[in-house]
Amino acid sequence: MKEPYEAYLDDYDILNVYMSKNFFNGSSRIFHLKDTQDHIIPLTIQSMSDLYNGYTHYRLSINGMINVGEEYTLYDEHCKRAVCHYSHIVKTNRFNDEFFYDGNDLGCLYAPAVTTFKLWSPVAYRIQLCLESDGKREIHEMERKDRGIYEVRVNKNISGYHYTFMVRTNGQWKETIDPYSSFCTQNGLASVVVDPKTLSIPQKIKLKPMKKATDAIIYEASIRDMTSQANIGVDHPKKFVGFTEENEKTRALNTGFSYLKSLGITHVQLLPVFDFGSVDEVYPNIFYNWGYDPVAHRCLEGYYSTNPKDALCRVEEFAQLVQNCHMAGIRVNLDLVFNHVYEKENYPLEKLVPDYYFLMNQQGEFSNGSYCGNDIDTQQRMSHKYFVDTCKRIVEWFDVDGFRFDLMGILDVDLVNEIEQECRKLKPDFMVYGEGWNMPSFLSEDRRASQLNQHKMEHVGHFNDYFREHIRGSNGELERKGYSNGAVEMIEAASHALCGCVDIGYYDNMEKTINYVECHDNHTLWDKNRVCCREEGREIREKRQVLANAMVLLAQGVPFLHAGQEFGRTKQNLGNSYNRSDNYNCIDYQRRDIHIKIVNDTKKLISIRKEHECFRLSTKEELExxxxxxxEGSALVYYTKKDDDSCGVIFNPTNRYFNYDLNADARILFDNGQCNSSNTNKILVAPYSVIVFKF
Structure with a gap:
């Protein structure tokens, strides 16, 4: 209801019309449709109602056959015209059944003699392929085929040509890139025809398979942040290449990839690396952004490429990054954003089939569970297929090891399960996990890939907010403490957190819980502790940082560390740095050196977890x-056992000393209070300390 006269095809036999009362008082006795061949389809008024906003709503039945893809014009009794928009009709089962296309050849299929272009756009009236090379532009009309497919063949060698599509839907021409392509120009203004033989992707490196997800130690990092600090020895800072660059200086300073390798983590989880809209690839230093505003799901972000003008460069550089990580024994997980887009009106799939890919209600309002106003609808069959195929391509091309899904609760359970199943066929130890928050979207609650439905997703992990809130303390209220920063009344909750909350039914096995106290969102743990523990000095806050890291690393489940958490990373008290400068977001290696004790303690704890399987249980039964x-109701003692491997941990978040009798001889593995000999049966527990021992 933005124009004086609007018409929407909402089913094969239903047309909804909205007329402004400013025109003939919104009144019409009769209506009819006319197609582009001047054929008339009669309409019958089923109902008419006056709306509060100055419009009259007509519900009309269509007395004839609708040919989806035809362009229809609505006429009223005054001969006023409105183009009929294909709307809710694209959500119907009939539409999905009639037009579902199970082929895997959409987009551009190159061959030297003939290149074929195919698009799925059942509601399009016409589509034109626009080719450009050396400043010359040529137009090729695409032919409509069965199941809403448009196709054209170009009978010459067009390797290196740029291309877009002009799509006519709902009475308008719109230009779009190819949503099925992985090759684009700078800032994604056009897609590029690429001869696959010219693409140089390194050979895959086979790593020893993980037995279970709890063997993983995930480290979340940004491509840009890891190398954005000046004078750290990296020749290509902020780029894919720079992320894994090593030389004498990086090794001497222990910066960048040299530092990452030294930590002992098993997986690096990269913030979004696929094309996002909030940066300028021509001037990459003007804008900073984490990248949670996708434009093209299959094109890598040129912002991180040394040459964003070269469509192959970003692909090859990222593929090399993954291989370099694998050579170092580090797996690579990717943060994928499938829940919303940067701009709905400019989203390539939206231009091909308006409204199909977005959650909407019967009033034409779009779901806003992501708070971006355009939640993706992954229930529709071709939407489901698109995102599953996208994930398979990423794994097949780049050999990545896992996906983390942003606001996973907006996606539907069936989609996430199929992605997990298909990716595990390619890599049996592939990880799938995400933010399982129960977001207020238009997707019915029972279908959301949220924690509430974790029992419907056998091999999918979820970020554990119970763990975060009770170990770290409130994200929203910085003053509110968790157990690690002194709220000893949460000691029982802390024990549940150390069980991955499986003991209280939050999850049904430990592989599903992603345990964390810090991620890219919200204040860093150090910045939070500067508020809730403001009366304590830096030395105590360092110990609290180690204590929280120890609870993450030694709890049952999958440990997750945010880059810099191991040295008390600060964002200068900024809670949301997604579009702020490198000054706020860079990994500060000088600060790392100041807090090197936290780093060394965290590395020891990582090593302990990797060496002792009792900290890596996976099934609910093993919680026995x-x-x-x-x-004294303050320090928590935690025992865990796996076969002959039996360990214990004492966490003391208070300023008091305690004595604890083990009633058996034990070997001290870690004691940052430095109060005990290497072998003992009685432990002195220092304030703010963590003690790990083995029987």
């Missing part, structure tokens, strides 16, 4: 081997 005790 986990037990707890406490010291």
């Amino acid at each position: 081997n986990v037990s707890f005790n406490d010291i």
